[in-house]
Amino acid sequence: xxxxxxxxxxxxxxxxxxxxxxxxxxxxxxxxxxxxxxxxxxxxxxxxxxxxxxxxxxxxxxxxxxxxxxxxxxxxxxxxxxxxxxxxxxxxxxxxxxxxxxxxxxxxxxxxxxxxxxxxxxxxxxxxxxxxxxxxxxxxxxxxxxxxxxxxxxxxxxxxxxxxxxxxxxxxxxxxxxxxxxxxxxxxxxxxxxxxxxxxxxxxxxxxxxxxxxxxxxxxxxxxxxxxxxxxxxxxxxxxxxxxxxxxxxxxxxxxxxxx
Amino acid sequence: xxxxxxxxxxxxxxxxxxxxxxxxxxxxxxxxxxxxxxxxxxxxxxxxxxxxxxxxxxxxxxxxxxxxxxxxxxx
Numbered sequence: 001x002x003x004x005x006x007x008x009x010x011x012x013x014x015x016x017x018x019x020x021x022x023x024x025x026x027x028x029x030x031x032x033x034x035x036x037x038x039x040x041x042x043x044x045x046x047x048x049x050x051x052x053x054x055x056x057x058x059x060x061x062x063x064x065x066x067x068x069x070x071x072x073x074x075x076x077x078x079x080x081x082x083x084x085x086x087x088x089x090x091x092x093x094x095x096x097x098x099x100x101x102x103x104x105x106x107x108x109x110x111x112x113x114x115x116x117x118x119x120x121x122x123x124x125x126x127x128x129x130x131x132x133x134x135x136x137x138x139x140x141x142x143x144x145x146x147x148x149x150x151x152x153x154x155x156x157x158x159x160x161x162x163x164x165x166x167x168x169x170x171x172x173x174x175x176x177x178x179x180x181x182x183x184x185x186x187x188x189x190x191x192x193x194x195x196x197x198x199x200x201x202x203x204x205x206x207x208x209x210x211x212x213x214x215x216x217x218x219x220x221x222x223x224x225x226x227x228x229x230x231x232x233x234x235x236x237x238x239x240x241x242x243x244x245x246x247x248x249x250x251x252x253x254x255x256x257x258x259x260x
Numbered sequence: 261x262x263x264x265x266x267x268x269x270x271x272x273x274x275x276x277x278x279x280x281x282x283x284x285x286x287x288x289x290x291x292x293x294x295x296x297x298x299x300x301x302x303x304x305x306x307x308x309x310x311x312x313x314x315x316x317x318x319x320x321x322x323x324x325x326x327x328x329x330x331x332x333x334x335x
Contacts, residue, residue, distance in 0.1 A: 017335035027333075042334025043302070045274040045327065048294040057300050057331045070334045078307050085309035086302035086329055157335070207335035 001231060003202065005180060006095070006127050006148060008066065012037045013197070014227050015068065015182060016220070017207025024059055026216050031063045034220035039065040040097055040205065042072055043087055068129060070097040077116035084121055096121060097151070097184075099131045106156040111138045115145070122146045131184055134168035136175060143179050150179050151205065154196060155186025158208045162192035166199070173200045190219075190226030197230025198238065269322035280320065287315035290328065301330045 002011045016036035021027040031039060041060055060067065069087035074080040077100065084096040098117055102110030109132050121128050127148040132138055134152040142150050152172060155161035163169055164186070173181060183196040184205040193204045204227050213219035267282040273293065280289060286303070295301060303310045304327045310318055320326075 017333075019333035019335045021333075040334050042332045043329040044332045046301075046330040046332070048296070048299060048301075048328075054300050054330075056333065060331070072334055076307075082304045082307050082309045083329075086304060089302045089309075089312065090300055090329075090331060 001228065010037050010066075011035075012224070013203040013231055014224050015040065015184075015203055015205035016065075016210065017205065018042075018060060019207055020211035021216060022211075026211070028059065028063065030210055030216045030220040031065065033217045034210070034224050036224075037065055038068050038203075039063055040068045040070050040207070041091065042070050043083060043090065066095065067091050067093050068095050068097050069093070070131075071099045071117075073101065074099060075101050075110065075113070077113045077120070080113065080117040081120050084117075084126055085124075088126070094125055095127045095129065095148075097129045097131060098147075107158075108156065109133055109153075111135065114138075115141055118142055118145050118147055129182065134165050134172065136168065136171050139172045139176060139179075143176050148180065149182050149202075150176070151182040151184035153185040154183050154192060157185040159186050160188025160209055161186055162188050163196055166195070169196060169201070170199050190222045193223055194226040194230035194233075197227055198233045200234045203227075269320065271320050271322070271324045271326055273326045274328060282322075284320050285316060286310065286318040286320060286326070289320060289326070290315065293328075295328065299330070301328055303328050 002009055012035045014034050014036045015038040016031055016034050017040045018027055021030065069091050071080040071083040074083055080098060080100050087096060088094060100110045100113040100117060102108050114130060114132060118128050118130055122145050129149040129151055130142045130147045131151045139150050152169060154163040181201045182203045182205050183201050187193055187206055188209050206223055210216050210219045210223060268279045269282050270277055270279050305324050
């Protein structure tokens with residue numbers, strides 16, 4: 001199950017978001033239950049009198065996870081680049097989850113701004129985790145730019161629809177066998193995660209499905225099991241499906257058999 | 261009689277407008293807004309990142325849009 005990313009060894013293929021939990025305690029307990037070693041964080045304008053984020057920072061540090069700051073809410077490449085640079089100064093990491101919004105209806109990433117920002121940030125030494133749609137050509141372009149990970153959505157963020165286009169997700173895996181692929185956004189239940197991991201995806205990033213579950217800690221455990229099961233399945237090599245039945249018990253020597 | 265120190269300019273800080281003295285440095289402005297030197301925050305002006313080391317030498321200009329951000333939850 002272990003793998004190396006940016007020179008670091010990780011054992012968990014569960015990336016977890018730090019938003020939307022009912023309480024800070026739920027966040028901490030859910031991260032622990034998930035076994036995640038990578039956690040996403042954000043940046044927002046804050047009143048300095050409110051502590052300026054220092055309390056939140058301490059709590060996130062206590063998780064011991066690798067931080068993956070995001071550029072959530074950015075529409076243009078320039079906004080995303082500036083946000084990434086601010087994140088690097090604040091969080092002390094080159095890792096950046098690059099997001100560029102293209103449409104408010106489904107919060108679909110803007111592929112044109114994404115590519116522009118990725119090109120600049122990769123050149124500046126960032127380890128870019130590009131949040132994208134399931135578009136194959138866009139994934140190929142991101143890979144050519146040298147991003148660290150390509151993170152196609154399963155469905156629009158927060159919808160819990162699960163993978164709405166497995167064909168597209170599988171095509172990205174097939175065409176980019178060496179890319180680090182993470183399904184990010186749109187997963188609702190653990191079977192969704194298992195399904196994309198069975199395709200050979202390297203990790204899943206989850207937030208809403210865990211944080212907004214009735215019991216986030218239990219749901220974190222459920223997703224952790226599903227992600228692990230899906231990965232084991234992929235590594236084990238599942239049998240191909242077929243349209244006709246095939247008996248598992250040998251037919252040779254079947255009792256009471258008579259030639260017609 | 262004109263006085264450069266008396267002239268004011270208008271800048272935007274996290275979306276709010278502020279009238280400040282012409283010639284004010286970013287570091288002085290942020291201190292005036294209540295930011296401590298050790299605060300975990302970062303700054304951009306006009307959507308361009310300004311590294312911490314440049315706060316003392318960055319003179320604010322009329323119409324500058326200053327954004328100061330801090331760590332929050334994120335997905």
